[in-house]
Amino acid sequence: MKNKSFRPDFSNPHQNAIVGAYWTGDLGYAYREGFMQATLALLATATAESYVDPITGETALVFVDALVYPICFNARHFIELFLKDSIRAVSALGTNAAQIGVIATHDLTRLWADFAAAIARDSRLVELGMPLEEVFKDIAEVDNTGMTFRYSHDLDENIHLPGIEHISLGVLGDRLREMFKQAEEFSVCLTVLQQEYAQSTFTGKLHRANIEAIARRLPPHEKWAEELKPVKKEICDQLGLSSNEFCKALVLIKRHREFAGLIGLELPLAELPIDVFTRLARVHAGEVAHDVIMRDEWLSLDAVMEISRLNSYSEEYDRYLKHISDPDYEGPFDPAHIARNAYARNQRLHGGLVKLGQRTLLAALAEAIPHLAEPMKIPPKRTAEEVSALVEEMFTHLRRSHPGPETIEGDGPGED
Secondary structure (H helix, E strand, C coil): CCCCCCCCCCCCHHHCCCCHHHCCCCHHHHHHHHHHHHHHHHHHHHHHCEEECCCCCCEEECCHHHHHHHHHHHHHHHHHHHHHHHHHHHHCCCCCCCCCCCCCCCCHHHHHHHHHHHHCCCHHHHHHHHHHHHHHHHHHHHCCCCCCCCCCECCCCCECCCCCCCCCHHHHHHHHHHHHHHHHHHHHHHHHHHHHHCCCCCCCCCCHHHHHHHHHHCCCHHHHHHHHHHHHHHHHHHHCCCHHHHHHHHHHHHCCHHHHHHCCCCCCCCCCCCCHHHHHHHHHCCCCCHHHCCHHHHHHHHHHHHCCCCCCCCCHHHHHHHHHHCCCCCCCCCHHHHHHHHHCCCCHHHHHHHHCCCHHHHHHHHHHCHHHHCCCCCCCCCCHHHHHHHHHHHHHHHHHHCCCHHHHCCCCCCCC
16 A cells, blocks of 8 residues: 555645655755755744744744754754765765765764865865864764754663753854855865866876966976976975975876966867868858868867866866767767857857867967957946846836736726
8 A cells, every 4th residue: 555644746746845766966965955944944933933834824833942952953964964975075086086885973073073084185175164163063062973952861861961051043043054054165166176076187186276276387388497496396385295296297287288288388189170260261151061171070179169168177178079979979960050159159169279278279260260269258247236227127127028916907007
């Protein structure tokens, strides 16, 4: 017989929660978000000391002396889930990557120690993660193993919280809301860094952003013999690098299309000859058919534009090109579409070539199709007053386009 309680109700579909394996996103995030939202909802209810039943419309009173326990339990469980998920994700980054399975402990003190050790591999994670230490340890001090706010007594029948008479939900709520905000910032950063580390551009001591920063500080490659030594000393002293570690960074920079371009080197795209843009211009002008550009060249142009996106990395060019060039690739091959993209106003050709350090191809583009070789013009940032005026104008337009019930029924301004 089917479970009569845990089942869907398609007469009220917006109340059907997707759970378990049917959730297509990050299930860990869904659990963390649920316990966070439950905490915030209960805090709001505790502040109002009541809530309105959405079915009956009646107001029900609540008591902070009772709500304090589920509020604290939900917040504490959020922290446990956050630490476990973060430890697993961070441990999979970098040179000593490890795939960690189920973390069985509920001990927050132990989890914090493992979290702090894991994030030490990247200074950016340390900067965002360590500010959580104080509130996490406050909660661990009161409920380290998840029993205090779950049960009234421990296994020896002792009442929990023997030394605490009051817990201000106002004070705690402010602390928890700030903690949730910091945890979200950390999780967003971690998601970005997962994509960055997936490019495999790092060394034992340096992450990708470190290596890019080093490349930008280096003199042109042709002047290394005369000018590299003092720059090397400054960088090694600042980042605590050995000579060997610095040399590893140099090797990586010289082999990296984007970073090599920062020191005056160019690693050409073998698939794109310099006359390809002359032929592209002729295609656009209707002088020749699309087959004047070879399939491999069209695919390379597509890959250049693909990695021009803001959230893409130059390292993805080769992987994307290999993917769309695979004989088993089932996606469309449409030279006309690629040509239209190249001539769109988003300047994706220029952006991709810059990101790939292709000075020669940029010069060829400027000669064949000058306006596509210019950086995209970014309009000046609007002032707060201009933004407010635009928002008001938008809402005025919406009100006119979609009148409310009072206007439809003939009760609008100026009507009898």
